Amino acid sequence: MNYVKEFTVLCFCLFLGTITRSIINFPIPEAVYGMIYLFLALNFKLIKPSQIEKTCDGILQALTLLFIPVGVGIMASYDVIKGKILMLIVVIVVGTILTMGVTGRIIQFIQRRRNVRE
Numbered sequence: 001m002n003y004v005k006e007f008t009v010l011c012f013c014l015f016l017g018t019i020t021r022s023i024i025n026f027p028i029p030e031a032v033y034g035m036i037y038l039f040l041a042l043n044f045k046l047i048k049p050s051q052i053e054k055t056c057d058g059i060l061q062a063l064t065l066l067f068i069p070v071g072v073g074i075m076a077s078y079d080v081i082k083g084k085i086l087m088l089i090v091v092i093v094v095g096t097i098l099t100m101g102v103t104g105r106i107i108q109f110i111q112r113r114r115n116v117r118e
Contacts, residue, residue: 006055009047013038 017034041047074081081088 003055003058006052009052010034010038010055010059013041 014031014034016037017030017032020033020037021028021030038047042049
């Protein structure tokens, strides 16, 4: 597939996510719904990974550029968060540790379950 077709497939998944978000109206971003649709399409072999690989690699290489608007947004709201920076750092560190711990436990559970079946 060429880049336009690959990008169209990714945009279509995002479009489906946007429609789903407007129908369900649950506080989950459209991009997450779109990733779920992309996952399902890949899982059910409606799309082969090789059909979107080049565009996905290109997006991943430019991923750091996508964080620039977030950084600018944080700097723009500095007045709002300036008295709470220590609290934000603690929340981020604790959240990261909890996420790593829960992810590790889930992976251990899945690996044990897989070993029992084999």
